[in-house]
Amino acid sequence: MAKCIYSILDKAVSTYNLDKSEILYLLKTEENDKIFSAADKVRKKHVGDKVHLRALIEFSNYCKQNCLYCGLRRDNAKIARYRLETQEIINLANKAAEYGYKTIVLQSGEDLYYTINKMSKIISEIKKFDVAVTLSIGEKTFEEYKAYREAGADRYLLRIETTDEALYDKLDPGMSLKNRTRCLEDIKRLGYEVGSGIMVGLPGQTIESIAKDIIYLKSIPVDMAGIGPFIYHPDTPIEKIEGNFFELALKVMAILRLLMPDINIPATTAMETLNPNGRLIALQCGANVVMPNATETAYRKHYEIYPGKICMGDSPKHCRFCIENKIKSINRNVAESKGYHRSNS
Ligand code: 5AD
Numbered sequence: 001m002a003k004c005i006y007s008i009l010d011k012a013v014s015t016y017n018l019d020k021s022e023i024l025y026l027l028k029t030e031e032n033d034k035i036f037s038a039a040d041k042v043r044k045k046h047v048g049d050k051v052h053l054r055a056l057i058e059f060s061n062y063c064k065q066n067c068l069y070c071g072l073r074r075d076n077a078k079i080a081r082y083r084l085e086t087q088e089i090i091n092l093a094n095k096a097a098e099y100g101y102k103t104i105v106l107q108s109g110e111d112l113y114y115t116i117n118k119m120s121k122i123i124s125e126i127k128k129f130d131v132a133v134t135l136s137i138g139e140k141t142f143e144e145y146k147a148y149r150e151a152g153a154d155r156y157l158l159r160i161e162t163t164d165e166a167l168y169d170k171l172d173p174g175m176s177l178k179n180r181t182r183c184l185e186d187i188k189r190l191g192y193e194v195g196s197g198i199m200v201g202l203p204g205q206t207i208e209s210i211a212k213d214i215i216y217l218k219s220i221p222v223d224m225a226g227i228g229p230f231i232y233h234p235d236t237p238i239e240k241i242e243g244n245f246f247e248l249a250l251k252v253m254a255i256l257r258l259l260m261p262d263i264n265i266p267a268t269t270a271m272e273t274l275n276p277n278g279r280l281i282a283l284q285c286g287a288n289v290v291m292p293n294a295t296e297t298a299y300r301k302h303y304e305i306y307p308g309k310i311c312m313g314d315s316p317k318h319c320r321f322c323i324e325n326k327i328k329s330i331n332r333n334v335a336e337s338k339g340y341h342r343s344n345s
C-alpha cells in the first residue's frame with residue numbers, strides 16, 4: 001500500500017517509531033497542519049498543558065570556536081566582548097530564582113576564562129537557590145563535565161547542529177562531529193539530562209540529512225531537543241540564503257514530539273525571531289518549554305548569535321511576566337516543578 005500522511009501519523013502515534021522514508025515523507029509533505037495537530041495531541045497526552053520556563057543567563061560572549069554561521073565566532077571583530085564575574089552570575093541567578101524560575105540555564109561561548117574552579121563555584125552556589133542547573137557552555141573534556149556534574153549541574157545542552165559530516169566539517173572549522181558525539185556520550189554517561197538539537201536551513205543541508213538528525217537524536221536518546229531555524233548573520237563568512245526556515249524547523253520539532261512523546265521540547269527564541277508569534281505557535285505544535293532571557297538588558301545586544309534576536313531591550317523581570325501572560329493567553333500555565341524529563345514518565 002502506498003504510504004499516506006494518515007497511515008504514517010497513525011503509526012507514529014501508536015508506536016512512536018518511523019523509519020527514515022516515513023520521516024522523509026513528513027518532511028516533504030505540504031500537509032503540515034496534520035503533523036502539527038498530531039504533535040499537539042501527543043504533547044498534551046504525555047507531558048500535559050504545563051509549560052516549563054528555563055531562565056537563560058548569557059554570561060559570556062567570548063568564544064574560541066569559529067563556527068561559520070554564528071555571530072559569536074572568534075573572528076567576528078565587530079562585536080563587543082563581555083564576560084560576567086562569578087558573583088554577578090550568581091546574583092543574576094538568584095534574581096531569576098526570585099522571579100519563580102525553577103531552572104537556570106548558564107550559557108556562553110566556549111570561554112577558557114571560566115576554569116573548573118570558577119565554574120564549579122558558580123554551579124554550587126546557584127544550586128543553593130533550589131533550582132535545577134543546566135549548562136550550555138560547549139565542548140569540554142570528560143573531567144570537566146564530571147567536575148560540573150559533581151558541583152551540582154543537572155542538565156547539559158549541546159546541540160549536534162547537523163549529523164552530516166561533510167557539512168559539519170565545512171561549517172565548524174577545527175571541530176569534529178566525532179568529538180561532538182563523544183561530548184554527548186560523556187554527558188549521558190555522567191548522568192546529566194541530555195539536551196541536544198539541530199539548526200534547520202543551514203546552507204548545504206539536505207532534507208535527507210535532517211531525517212538522519214532526527215534519528216540520531218532519538219538514538220541518544222535525548223531528554224530535551226531544541227530545534228532552531230538558521231538565521232543568516234551578515235558578520236559571518238557564510239553565504240547569504242534566501243528563505244525563512246520557520247515552518248520547516250517547526251515541522252522537525254513536531255516530528256520529534258511524535259517520536260519522543262515525553263521529552264522536553266522548547267519553543268525556541270530563533271523561531272520567534274522569524275515569526276512574531278513563533279513561540280506560542282511552537283507551544284501548539286509539540287513544544288512544552290520556553291527559555292526566556294534572564295540576562296541584564298545592557299549585555300543582551302552583544303549576545304548576537306544571529307540578528308534580530310527578540311527581547312533585546314527588555315529586562316529579566318519584563319520577560320518573566322511577558323512570557324507568563326503569553327502562555328496564559330493560549331490557556332496553558334507555567335509549571336511550578338523543576339521539569340525533569342525523568343519525572344514526566
Ligand atoms: N542562526 C540560528 N541559530 C544559530 N546558532 C548559532 N548560530 C546561529 C544562526 N546563525 C545556534 C546553534 C547553537 C545555539 C546556541 O545557537 O545551534 O548551538
Ligand code: SF4
Nearest residue numbers: 063065067070073109
Ligand atoms: Fe562559539 Fe557556539 Fe557560536 Fe560556535 S555556535 S562560534 S561554539 S558560540
Ligand code: FES
Nearest residue numbers: 311314319322323
Ligand atoms: Fe522577552 Fe516577551 S519574553 S519581551
